[in-house]
Amino acid sequence: MSDRFSAALYRRRFTVLWVSALALVLAAIGGLGVEHRLVHGGFSDPGAPSSRAARLVAEHFPSADDDLVLLLRGADPVDSPATASLGTALTRRAAQAPGVRAATSYWTAGRAPALRSRDGSLGLISLSLLGDEDDRARTAERLVPDIRRHAQGLTVMAAGPAQVQSEVGKRTAHDLLLAETIAMPITLVLLLLVFGSVVAAALPLVIALLSVLVSRAALNALGATVSISVYAMNSTTALGLGLGIDYSLFLLARFREELGGGATVRQALGPTVRRAGRTVAFSGLTVALSLVALLVFPQYFLRSFAYGGIAVVLSAAAGAVLVLPALLAVLGHRVNRYDVFARLRGPAGPAAAPETGRWYRFARVVMRRPVLYGGGAVLVLAVLASPFTRVSPGLFDDRSLPADSQVHRATQLLRDRFDADVLGTVPVVVEGVGRDRTQALEPYARALSAVRDVRRVTAATGSYVAGHRVQGPGPASAALVDDDCALLSVVSAVEQDSSAGTRLVGRLQKVAPPDGAAHRPARVSVGGRAAEVEDSTSAIARATPAAIGIVVGSSLVLLFLFTGSVLMPVKALALNTLSLSATFGAMVFVFQEGHLLFLVGSPPHTGTLDATIPILTFCVAFGLSMDYEVFLLSRIRERYLLTGDNTESVAFGLQHTGRIITAAAVLVAAVLFIFAVSGVTLLKLLGVGLALAVVLDATLVRAVLVPSFMRLAGRANWWAPAPLRRLHDRAGLREDVGSRTVPRQVTEPESVARRNIE
Known part of the structure; x- marks a missing residue:
């Protein structure tokens, strides 16, 4: 983004604001009724054998469908x-x-x-x-x-599943309204604490509101052609508030910094848009590409977060780069009006030198002993990550609702007061064995009944226990065969929503199928809750490498284009992975194993962790982490191009972004953690997990690990082989190093800094 772009924004500021106001109104209208477009479910793989079994049972054996x-x-x-x-x-x-x-x-x-x-x-x-x-x-x-x-x-x-989904829809709508009601005033108070000025504090909320309304309109339009989960609305609101505030903070802080350095409004807008705006554009693109990775999964629950997330990220970035500068151009110095802490601070004195700033001093302390501080941070994150080795994947069920919800209590009555046949039946559908080949089911049913943890098998040929037929066919047996399909009901001796249940499904799937037509093996589909969990986790496992490839590949390319360095993108990926692993470990420790549940409202825990949450958290939190990485590197790189001093540049960059990154992380974490009030454990888990990931990234990673790593790497931070250096010269981010707020007294001339990079 050039100075011509910022000059054009300044000249056309009122036009930009009128167009933005019109877009805001149209987005509000376009988002009306979006809740009626959103659908329930989406946690299972529609192409999996368990989904096929469910469709066949519904079509051929409806009386067995609960x-x-x-x-x-x-x-x-x-x-x-x-x-x-x-x-x-x-x-x-x-x-x-x-x-x-x-x-x-x-x-x-x-x-x-x-x-x-x-x-x-x-x-x-x-x-x-x-x-x-x-x-x-x-x-x-x-x-x-x-x-x-x-x-x-x-x-x-x-x-039953239909009632669970119905109650979840009501709960999520209620929780969304509650979260929005709580989030807005809390966010405004925190923004006031950050900026002091009422006007400055209100601007990020304007951008957040714009991004949320635009993304809701996008969801409403997309909902007419694709299935979008009811959870997408909650994620859109949280990300819209978080990213709108994130991006606005960065631009607003730079604009006020330029004004504080004596620049006019027009002069201050130049570096604000050219540097901070360009950083926000890179950051938004990185987050959007991280969310694109969710599109490779077959579950539309996960894809829904991509639809809503990409819309909200792009609208938040566009609002910060286009609308916010226009607002700043109109407000000018009035952006600092109504300073609620002016009397407490007293008259303003001369601006302090960066070297006296607390973040500058902190960075210097860390970089004097990088191995000690960096190693300590890695140890803390590794300890937090260790419970993730005990993860037991599961899927959303009635226990994701509060223990006092009626559907939860009803299902618990089924578990406690009824025989295992009610919740412990695994439907096995055999295709190609019709009424004329019923006897082919006999050896197959015997073999199924002999599988460990199987209590009984009922088929058209009778009932079987431990490999023996204990009862012949009765009056109801004829209903277990329809056309060329046969249904076998396998009564499990273990809970389906458990690791033992999924292991039982694996054993059932290994039993040789009976002969079908033309003496070819019949097609067997194992259904039921445990099979759905197994198939969904398998589908996620198969798609995860592609998703990680998209996230990692796009991040490496974009960070290289941003920095011109080979090492910096690799460092960012390694540190982000470490902090996310710590987040996953904390999720297992609290939500799966049930420790410290009182801190998050004491939700029910099942001994499993929803299989969709780690990959969802990875894609969303990775993008948010790259936000702070890009913000910090932009100021470090700017200073390094000016001075050529790696250590001083890191301290300078942390001094100029540490407060903003911390404030942004606190605000985003507060917005996300508000979703901990949700009565749906899935939303609670996602909100708390993302909030923890943001806090860990903004504290241990940005404040400790990044300075430690960059001090140890020295000038290698900025190295790239000659071919890639030439590529960056042609296609990468290039900027002049002049700035009204960065003093020209340097330890090395700019030409030396550029040679150091090379």
Whole structure:
């Protein structure tokens, strides 16, 4: 960005602001109704065997599909005539409701023991629903209140995946409103503490608001063509506030610094846009490319964060580079008006030299003993990272909701008071074995029943235990074969939402399939909760190398173009990886293992960590970390080009960005940590994890590890081989080293500094 660009912004400042105001209004209108575009679910891989099994069960065996489970309790036991009459009537009403494929209950299915609690106080209605995850959740949202209105004295509780998704949608909408209500005043107070001036504190919020509204309009438009998760709204709000504030802080601090150095408003705008604006543009591009990596995953839950995140990053960067300079050009020195701390500070004295600044002195202390301080920081991060070696991946379920939520309590009743058949059944669908080849299921069912941790297998040919048939086919057996598909119900002896459950799925998948048509092996799809977890984590594992490649490759290229150095991008990647590993370790320690849960509102913990969160945190937090890396390196490089003194340049860069990076990190972490108030553990985990990543990066990494590393590397920090140096000369970032706020007294001439880089 050249001085001509900043001059054009100055001349056309009112035009830019009028266009921006129009864009703001259009974005607000374009985002109306976005919540109706967002859909539930998206945690599973649609191409996985477990997803295929779920589709086949819904199509061929709807009575075995438990999308929505209603628990009914009456004044009398479930076998009493009065309760049986009411339960039968409600079953028929549910079966006739729009969106319901089939309804089965204890009273209409021959009083099957599996549909009755062990104490006889609760009976079940199991519903198979039409449509995808979002359709089923919306059906549950309509149907459950209707059933309760007609319960006639029965207590109705709802469980099942559709009800979980329905309640999550309500919770996330409530939590988003609560977080926004809390975040705005807290952010304004923190901005006042940073800038002192009411006017300066308000400007970052303007850019944040612009980025949030633009990204919501983008989500609304995209929602018409692709599936976007309800969680995208929460992430968009958090990132919009965080990045809008981040970028605005950097430009605003540079503008005030230039004014403080005696520059006019027009003169101050030049280096603000040319240097700080260019840094923000590089940073925004880096964050956006980090989020692009989420598009390689098959789960639209993850892709949704890319859609919303890229929109909010680009709009925040554009607002900071275009709208904020126009606002600063209009405000000028009035940006410092209404200084709430002016009386406390007293009359302003002469500006202090950078060498007397506390960040400058701190950097010098660290660089006098780089091995001691750097090694200590690495040790702290390594200790924090160590619990990640014990990670046990899982997936979102009812326990992601608060323990007092009705769906959580209903599902816990299913676990505690019903036989394992209710939650412990693993559906195995065999394609190519129709009614004419039913006997081919006999050896396969025997083999499945002999697998460790299998309690019983029910097939069209009978029931099997430990490799033996214990019961022949009954009246209901014919319903387990439809067209060329057969269903085998495997009752597990272990909890499906556990590592033992996923290991059982692996053992079931290894059993040789039966012969199908033309004596070819039939196609077998293992479904159920454990299979969904296994398939989703496998899909994430397969796509993760490509995602990491995108993040790492784009960051290396952009940082090289920014610095002209080979070592600096590698250093940035290594340090970011170290701080993110510490974040992952803390997530496992708190949310998986249940330590110190009181610090985050005491959410329920399942002994697993949602498999989508580490990769999501990696992509988002890596981009945020590169923000601070670029901010710091921009001032270090600027000074080094001027002086050629590596150590002094690092101290100078930290002095001029340390306060801003710390303030930005505190503000971003505060916005993210507000999501810890969410009743949905997934949002709580994501908000706390990202907040911790930002804090670790801004403290241990930027303040300690970067100065330590750059002191040890010395002039090698700026080295590049001749071919890459020539490439950077043609395509990289080049800037003059003059500045009104940087004194021209140098320890080495600029030509020497440039030779040092080479």
